[in-house]
Amino acid sequence: MSSMKRHYSEKLIKKYFLNNKYIAIKFSLFYLIIALVATIFINKLFFDPESDINNGNVISFNFIFLFLFFTVIVLFLILNYLQNVITKIDKSYKDLKNKEEERLMPYEFALNNSFDQIFWFTTDAKIVYLNDAACNMLGYKKEELLGKYLEVVDPNFDRQKAIDIMYKIRNTPNFILETTQKKKNGEIFSAEVSGHGFIHRGQEYTCTFSKDISQRQEINKKITNMNLELQKSLDEKEILLKEVHHRVKNNMEIISSLLAMQLRRAKDDEIKYILKQSMSRINTMALVHEFLYLGENLAYINLRDYIIRLVQDIKELYISQNTDLTVDLHIDKLIFSTNRCIQIGMILHELCVNALKYAFKEDRENLLCIHIKDLEENIHVKIRDNGDGIKDINSLYKSESIGMQLIHSIVEDQLDGTIEFINNNGLECNIIFSKKEENY
CATH class of the missing domain: 3.30.450.20 (PAS domain)
Incomplete structure (x- = not known):
C-alpha cells in the first residue's frame, strides 16, 4: 500500500512540479511564498508589537506585501513571456530537426545500404x-x-x-x-x-x-587464363593454316613443274602456248596462297601488292626482253579475301595475256593500263592496251576460247557483275561488281 502511495506521489511531483509547461506559475508562487515567509520573519525579528510605532510597522508590512505582490505579477509576466519564447524556439528546433532528419533519411539509408x-x-x-x-x-x-x-x-x-x-x-x-x-x-x-x-x-x-574485388580478380584471372589458352589454340591454328597454304602452294608448283616438263618436250606451238597458259593460271592461284603463307593475315590480302606481283610474273613469262612495255598501275587500297583475290587475279591474268599476245609488238612502245577504283559500294576494274583494238567487238561476248569463257563465268556468275569491251585507242575492258563479298 505504501509503495502505491509513493508511486502516486512521484507521479504528482513529475506532473505538477517538474513539468516545464507551468514553470512560470510555479516559480512565481515559489518566489511569493519565500518572500512572504522572509517578510514575516524579518517583521517579527526586528519590529516589537508593543512598540508605540506599531501602527507604522503595520503600514510598512502592508507596503512590503503590496510590493511583493506586484513584483510577483511582473515576474510571472516576464517568465511566462520567456517561457512562450523558449517553447516556440524549442518547437522550431524540433521541427527543423525533424525536417533535417527527413531530408537526411534517404542519404543515410543509401549510405547504410x-x-x-x-x-x-x-x-x-x-x-x-x-x-x-x-x-x-x-x-x-x-x-x-x-x-x-x-x-x-x-x-x-x-x-x-x-x-x-x-x-x-x-x-x-x-x-x-x-x-x-x-x-x-x-x-x-x-x-x-x-x-x-x-x-x-x-x-x-x-x-x-x-x-x-576478390571475386573480380578471380574472374579476371580465369579470363586471362582462358585468353592464354585461346591464344595458344589460335597460334596453333594459324601455324596449321600457314602450313596448309604452304603445302597447297607447293603442290601447285609441282603441277606447274610437270607442265613445264611437258612444255619442253612439246613440238607443236599451240600445245606449248596452252601449256604455258595453264602454268600461268596455276601460278595466279598459287600466288594467293604464297601471300597468305608469308603474310600476317591468314584471311585477307592487300589487292595492290598481289596485282603488282602477278603482273610482274606474267611479264616475265610472256614478254621477251626486246619488247618495250610500260605498265600503268592505279589501284586503290583494297583488302579482299582469298576467294575474291583469286577471282580478280584470274580475270586480270586472262586479259593481260590476251593483250600481250595480240596487242603488243617489239618495234613500238607498248602500254598496259590497269586501274582498280573503290566506288564505295562497287569496284571498277579497267584494263586497256594501246594496240589496234578489235573490229568485231561483239565477238568477245560470245567467244568460245577458254580464256574468254573463264572471264565471263567469273564476272557474271561468281561476282554477279557486268563486263563491257570498247575500242579506246586500243582495247579497253570495264568490269563493275559489288564490293560486298557474298558468304558461301
Whole structure:
C-alpha cells in the first residue's frame, strides 16, 4: 500500500512540479511564498508589537506585501513571456530537426545500404564514421572501429604511411588504389579504394569508398587464363593454316613443274602456248596462297601488292626482253579475301595475256593500263592496251576460247557483275561488281 502511495506521489511531483509547461506559475508562487515567509520573519525579528510605532510597522508590512505582490505579477509576466519564447524556439528546433532528419533519411539509408564500404577519416587517418556495409564486410561493430586508425583494417599501412595516404587522397583527383584489407577474424581480401577530401564545419576530412574485388580478380584471372589458352589454340591454328597454304602452294608448283616438263618436250606451238597458259593460271592461284603463307593475315590480302606481283610474273613469262612495255598501275587500297583475290587475279591474268599476245609488238612502245577504283559500294576494274583494238567487238561476248569463257563465268556468275569491251585507242575492258563479298 505504501509503495502505491509513493508511486502516486512521484507521479504528482513529475506532473505538477517538474513539468516545464507551468514553470512560470510555479516559480512565481515559489518566489511569493519565500518572500512572504522572509517578510514575516524579518517583521517579527526586528519590529516589537508593543512598540508605540506599531501602527507604522503595520503600514510598512502592508507596503512590503503590496510590493511583493506586484513584483510577483511582473515576474510571472516576464517568465511566462520567456517561457512562450523558449517553447516556440524549442518547437522550431524540433521541427527543423525533424525536417533535417527527413531530408537526411534517404542519404543515410543509401549510405547504410550501399555495397561499398564508406569511411570518414580525419587528417591523421582516424575513423570518425563508417557505414553498415563496412561493418558487415569487416566483421566489426561500429563502436569497435570508431576512433581507431586506418592501419587496423588495412595492414599495408603504418602510422606515417596512413597519414601520407590521407594527404594523397585529398590532393589527387579521381584517386583509386588497389590494396588489401583485414577482417576481424584475420581474413585478408583484396579491395579497391577511391576517395576525396572535403571540409565539414571547418575541419578537414577524407571520405573513402572501398569494395571487395576478390571475386573480380578471380574472374579476371580465369579470363586471362582462358585468353592464354585461346591464344595458344589460335597460334596453333594459324601455324596449321600457314602450313596448309604452304603445302597447297607447293603442290601447285609441282603441277606447274610437270607442265613445264611437258612444255619442253612439246613440238607443236599451240600445245606449248596452252601449256604455258595453264602454268600461268596455276601460278595466279598459287600466288594467293604464297601471300597468305608469308603474310600476317591468314584471311585477307592487300589487292595492290598481289596485282603488282602477278603482273610482274606474267611479264616475265610472256614478254621477251626486246619488247618495250610500260605498265600503268592505279589501284586503290583494297583488302579482299582469298576467294575474291583469286577471282580478280584470274580475270586480270586472262586479259593481260590476251593483250600481250595480240596487242603488243617489239618495234613500238607498248602500254598496259590497269586501274582498280573503290566506288564505295562497287569496284571498277579497267584494263586497256594501246594496240589496234578489235573490229568485231561483239565477238568477245560470245567467244568460245577458254580464256574468254573463264572471264565471263567469273564476272557474271561468281561476282554477279557486268563486263563491257570498247575500242579506246586500243582495247579497253570495264568490269563493275559489288564490293560486298557474298558468304558461301
